[in-house]
Amino acid sequence: xxxxxxxxxxxxxxxxxxxxxxxxxxxxxxxxxxxxxxxxxxxxxxxxxxxxxxxxxxxxxxxxxxxxxxxxxxxxxxxxxxxxxxxxxxxxxxxxxxxxxxxxxxxxxxx
Amino acid sequence: xxxxxxxxxxxxxxxxxxxxxxxxxxxxxxxxxxxxxxxxxxxxxxxxxxxxxxxxxxxxxxxxxxxxxxxxxxxxxxxxxxxxxxxxxxxxxxxxxxxxxxxxxxxxxxxxxx
Numbered sequence: 001x002x003x004x005x006x007x008x009x010x011x012x013x014x015x016x017x018x019x020x021x022x023x024x025x026x027x028x029x030x031x032x033x034x035x036x037x038x039x040x041x042x043x044x045x046x047x048x049x050x051x052x053x054x055x056x057x058x059x060x061x062x063x064x065x066x067x068x069x070x071x072x073x074x075x076x077x078x079x080x081x082x083x084x085x086x087x088x089x090x091x092x093x094x095x096x097x098x099x100x101x102x103x104x105x106x107x108x109x110x111x
Numbered sequence: 112x113x114x115x116x117x118x119x120x121x122x123x124x125x126x127x128x129x130x131x132x133x134x135x136x137x138x139x140x141x142x143x144x145x146x147x148x149x150x151x152x153x154x155x156x157x158x159x160x161x162x163x164x165x166x167x168x169x170x171x172x173x174x175x176x177x178x179x180x181x182x183x184x185x186x187x188x189x190x191x192x193x194x195x196x197x198x199x200x201x202x203x204x205x206x207x208x209x210x211x212x213x214x215x216x217x218x219x220x221x222x223x224x225x
Contacts (some may be wrong), residue, residue, distance in 0.1 A: 031211050043201060044216040045153075051211055087156065096166050097142060097208050101154040 002027045006102035013025045021075040021105045023090035035075050036089045080109045115217035117202050123223045132187045132220045134202030144203040145186035161208045197224045
């Protein structure tokens with residue numbers, strides 16, 4: 001059974017800092033790994049999807065990496081802004097496109 | 112244009128009632144999902160349908176019954192609502208059942224059972 005864990009559970013950083021969010025999964029037999037953003041009371045916004053054959057994906061200030069063999073993914077956010085404050089979720093995709101979500105990292109970027 | 116939409120956005124009802132949540136996607140996808148986010152914000156899959164056929168059915172009580180009239184719609188009907196059913200329910204869709212496809216989520220329906 002796939003289990004996904006995210007560390008840290010919460011993070012507060014001053015504006016402008018670079019930061020890394022961590023995601024680990026127990027079953028390396030995944031099709032891809034997705035990173036989502038969830039704002040309070042809102043739905044999920046897909047940020048990046050890394051296929052199992054890929055090592056990383058980039059979108060603007062975001063860079064996600066994937067190491068299947070070690071069961072780890074990281075989301076790197078460069079030059080953080082207050083608008084980046086949200087909960088970040090990673091999800092591993094298994095058989096029949098079943099997403100197993102992590103526990104989330106709540107990020108606060110302060111002025 | 113809304114890609115995945117859900118109605119209602121909020122639903123407050125009493126224990127024992129029966130309620131439905133509707134989901135529609137205009138992305139042309141053939142696979143749709145229901146997820147539940149509990150009070151601790153943990154998201155877990157409930158069901159998935161591909162071309163109106165049930166693919167994933169996690170250990171969800173029989174009181175929950177998904178219905179897919181066509182591949183653009185996946186509704187969730189809940190019988191005899193209980194306090195523990197209070198949660199946010201998210202609908203999602205993807206291009207297929209192969210795990211390589213990205214899933215797109217709706218805005219969620221916050222269900223409160225009193």
